[in-house]
Amino acid sequence: MDQQDFDEWGFDTLAVRAGQVRTAEGEHSEPIFPTSSFRFDSAAQAAARFGGSEAGNIYSRFTNPTVRTFEQRLAALEGGERCVATSAGMAAILSTCMGLLKSGDHIVSSRAIFGSTVVLFDNFMGRFGVQASYVPLTDLAAWEAAIRPNTRLLFVETPSNPLTEVADIRALADIAHRHGCLLAVDNCFCTPALQQPLKLGADIVIHSATKYIDGQGRCLGGAVVGSEALVGKEVFGFLRTAGPTMSPFNAWVFLKGLETLKLRMQAHSANALALALWLEQQPQVARVYYPGLSSHPQHELASRQQKGYGGIVAFEVKGGREQAWAVIDATRMLSITANLGDAKSTITHPATTTHGRLSPEQKSEAGIGEGLIRISVGLEEVDDIKADLARGLALI
Numbered sequence: 001m002d003q004q005d006f007d008e009w010g011f012d013t014l015a016v017r018a019g020q021v022r023t024a025e026g027e028h029s030e031p032i033f034p035t036s037s038f039r040f041d042s043a044a045q046a047a048a049r050f051g052g053s054e055a056g057n058i059y060s061r062f063t064n065p066t067v068r069t070f071e072q073r074l075a076a077l078e079g080g081e082r083c084v085a086t087s088a089g090m091a092a093i094l095s096t097c098m099g100l101l102k103s104g105d106h107i108v109s110s111r112a113i114f115g116s117t118v119v120l121f122d123n124f125m126g127r128f129g130v131q132a133s134y135v136p137l138t139d140l141a142a143w144e145a146a147i148r149p150n151t152r153l154l155f156v157e158t159p160s161n162p163l164t165e166v167a168d169i170r171a172l173a174d175i176a177h178r179h180g181c182l183l184a185v186d187n188c189f190c191t192p193a194l195q196q197p198l199k200l201g202a203d204i205v206i207h208s209a210t211k212y213i214d215g216q217g218r219c220l221g222g223a224v225v226g227s228e229a230l231v232g233k234e235v236f237g238f239l240r241t242a243g244p245t246m247s248p249f250n251a252w253v254f255l256k257g258l259e260t261l262k263l264r265m266q267a268h269s270a271n272a273l274a275l276a277l278w279l280e281q282q283p284q285v286a287r288v289y290y291p292g293l294s295s296h297p298q299h300e301l302a303s304r305q306q307k308g309y310g311g312i313v314a315f316e317v318k319g320g321r322e323q324a325w326a327v328i329d330a331t332r333m334l335s336i337t338a339n340l341g342d343a344k345s346t347i348t349h350p351a352t353t354t355h356g357r358l359s360p361e362q363k364s365e366a367g368i369g370e371g372l373i374r375i376s377v378g379l380e381e382v383d384d385i386k387a388d389l390a391r392g393l394a395l396i
């Protein structure tokens, strides 16, 4: 399998075949290599591997063939030189920070990011002298104004969770580069099937593979994709030393997930759009948040930047917590859980779960109302999802 083939193949072919190297057994599907270390032919070969004069496996904290196949496939799908796989999405964000930042550096981040990312930036990176400022995702002037002489990284998650606001990746990349900063995009909600941030100028793409890349809620994992210099050297340098590496079994599950990723993302997006259009018609619903709706403030940007609108829909019921909980508790099929990106639809009340730690002021600033419900729209029949919600809506 040489790099030339990669360059010629289209997305769908890469998703199925990139990165596979067959062993002497001639297996058709990708094998799993559950081995912590690798043996050498001689003491001289061991010395050459350790010394770096010969490429090859040494120990699975550094490299593993199954993990490498996953990394090469995801790198190919994102259009990046290099991918490193991590034990979870949060380990991907930590490894990016540890690889690329130092004490005294500053991060500018969109405000509406994954809750644990805020905790990582504020409570842990902060302890080591890295500070973060937060800006509204769509306000380009605020991004630029927040940049300081010591700002090194711009961090954005788009579309945002749960209100599906969309950031202009190309514009943010331009701002970052004008100020000598890097742009990292958490591409968890879109995946490369719908959005390729590196092609829009971003420097780093981060994934929680736990979500759509797995797609069936089985394994935790993450990834960082970017250039050889940033990801291959700096991020990998941290990872191989500190050890938040992906297990070979999880890599194999994610590898198989990548093969069907685009088909699943298209199906999630079609179901989500149908559900969002239906929700907009319901008299008990005050507002629906979905980038595929023409009522969405960044609908045009999402249409330009994304190949689909994704599987996350949020909506506000009239009333407040009591009404939202009534809709959630009336469901019989949807799973009440905060996970997302699963074939099974999930339903969440952000104000009391994923965003429960925020103060009332922070919630209202972030637009997380008590009537807000988030659905990660799965692959069931959309009419069954509507029926499951209609039961609760009729009660309020």
Ligand SMILES: *Cc1c(COP(=O)(O)O)cnc(C)c1O
Pocket (backbone or CB within 6 Å): 088, 089, 090, 091, 114, 157, 161, 186, 188, 189, 207, 208, 209, 210, 211, 220, 221, 222
């Ligand atoms: C879940 C999630 C993460 C964290 O990933 P884990 O695999 O749970 O560590 C990061 N970013 C986003 C957008 C997520 O949804």
